[in-house]
Amino acid sequence: MPKIVISEFMDEQAAASLEDRFAVVFDTALVEERATLLAAVAEADGIIVRNRTQVDAELLAAAPRLKVVGRLGVGLDNIDLDACKARGVAVKPAYGGNGSSVAEYVLTGALMLRRQAYFTSHAMLAGKWPRQALIGREVAGSTLGLVGFGAIARETARRASALDMEVAAFDPHLSAEAPEWSGVERHDSLASLLEAADVISLHVPLTEATQHLIDAEALGRMKSDAVLINAARGGTVDEAALADALRNGRLAGAMLDVFEQEPLPVGSVLEGVPNLILTPHIAGVTQESNARISQMTADNVRAVLAQSVEVHS
Template sequence: MNKIVITEFMDEGAVLSLKDGFEVTFDTGLVDDRRALLEAVADAHAIIVRNRTQVDAELLAAAPHLKVVGRLGVGLDNIDLEACEAQGVVVKPAHGGNGSSVAEYVLTGILILRRQAYFSSQAMLAGEWPRQALIGREGSGCTLGLVGFGAIARETARRALALGMNVVAFDPHLAADAPEWAGVARQDSLATLLEVSDAVSLHVPLTDETRHLIDDEALRRMKHDAILVNAARGGIVDERALAAALTDGRLAGALLDVFEQEPLPSGSVLDGVPNLILTPHIAGVTEESNARISQMTADNVREVLEWIEVSV
C-alpha cells in the first residue's frame, strides 16, 4: 500500500478520504522535527506540505520511493523543483483554492488601515474620545496598485472595483493586449505604480528577481499616506526598510502576513513599529479555503499515485 506523509495542518475530512486506500501518517509536528521527518519519508510515496516544510535535496535523498509532492497552496519556494524533476517527483500545487480568501484579506486590511478608527479601543476605554484624530479615509475612490496580476490579483481587482476603487497593475510577464487587463489600468513600470497608488498589494512569487523588490528606494516612491500589503511571500519586502519608513512617517500603514523568517524571531526589526498589522501567514487560510485546498490536494495526490500504479 502506498504511504502518504502529511507534515502540516490539513482538513480532517480530506485526510480521512486518503485513508481509504493509502497508509497515511498525519503528524503536524514533523515540520519542526527534521530528523523525525526524514525518518517518516523513508518509505513514503507521497508527501503533503504547506509552506514551512522544506522539500529539498536532503529530504528527497531520504525518500527514494517518493513520487509526488502535494502542496496545500500555490507558493513553491520551499520546494526544490529542479531536484524533484531530477528524481522524477511530480509537484502538485492547489491552484485556485484560496484566491477569494487572499483577496478578502487584502481588501479588509486596506479598509481598516485607511479608516484607522479600529485601533481606538484602548483610548476609548481610558475615557478618551479621539474623533478628529481617527476620521480616516474611504476605500471608494482610492487607487489600488497590484504588483503582479495573476489569478489572485485578478480576484482582488474584481472585488476592489466593486467597492468603487480604481485599480492599476504592473506585470511584465502578462502581454499588454491580454484580455485580463480589462477594467484595470496597466502600468509600464513598478516605479509608476508605486507613485500613483494609495494602497499597494503584492502578488508575486519570491525569486532572485523579486527578493527585496520593495526596498528603501521603492518605499520612497510611495505616497506618504499610502498603505502596503504583503500577503504573497516573505522576502519581497525589505523589513528593515519598511520599519524605518513607518517609524519616520513616510508611509501611513502596512499589513504583513508573510515574513523573511517565519515564525518571527525574537527582537525582530518589526517590533514596536507604528501603524503595522502582523498576521501569521494566514491570508489564504479560512475554514472554507482550507477545506477546498485540502480536498484539491488530496485528489491531486491520489490521482498521481493511482496513475503510477496503473502504468507500472
C-alpha cells in the first residue's frame, strides 16, 4: 500500500479520507524533528506539508520513492522546485483555497490600523478615556495599494470595493491589456503605488527580486499616515527598517503575518514597536479555508499517486 506522510496540521477529516487507499502517517511533530521526518519519508510515495517543512535535496534523497508533494497553501519557497523536477516529483499547491481568508485578514488590518482605536484596552482599564487621541480614519474613500495582482489580491480588491475603497495595484508580470485590471488603477512602478496608497498590502512570493522589497527607501516613499500589511511572505519586508519607521512616526501602523524568521526569535527587532500587530502566519488559515485546502491537497495527492499506479500497472 502506498505511503503518505503528513508533517504539519491539516483537517483531520481530509487526512482520514486518504486512509482507504494509503498508509497514512499524520504527525505534526515531524516538522520540528528533522531526523524523525527523514526516517518517516524513507518509504513514502507522497508527503503533505505547509510552509515550515523544508522539501529540499536532503529530504528528497531520504525519500527515493517520493512521487508527489502536496502543499497546504500556495507558497513554494520551502520546496526546492528544481530538485523536485529533476527527480520527477510532482508539486501540488492548493490554489484558490484560502483567497477569501487572506482577503478578510487584509481588510481587517486596514480597518483596525486606519481607525487606530484598538490598542487601548490597557489604558482604559487603568481608568483613562482617550477619546480625542483615538480619532482615526475611515477606509471608505482611501486607496488600497496592492503589490502584486494575482488571484488573492484580486479577491481582496473585490471586497475592498464593497467598502468604498479605491483600489490600485502594481504587477509587472500582468499585461497592461489584461482584463483583470478592470476597475483597478494600474501603476507602472512600485514607487508610484507606494506614494499614492493609504494602505499597502503585499501579494508577492519571496524571490531574489522581492527580498526586502519594502526597505527603508520604499517605506520613505509611503505617506506618513499610511499603513502596511504583509500576509504574503516573510523577507519581503525589511523588519528593522519597518521598526525604525514606526518608532519614528514615519508610518501610521503595520500588520505582519509573515516574518524573516518563523517563529520570531527572542529579542526580535519588532519587540516593543508601536502601532504594530503581529500574527503567526495565520492569515490564510481559518476553519473554513483549512477544510477546503486540506481536501484539495488530499485530492491532489490521491490523483497523482493513482495515476502513478496506472502507469506502472
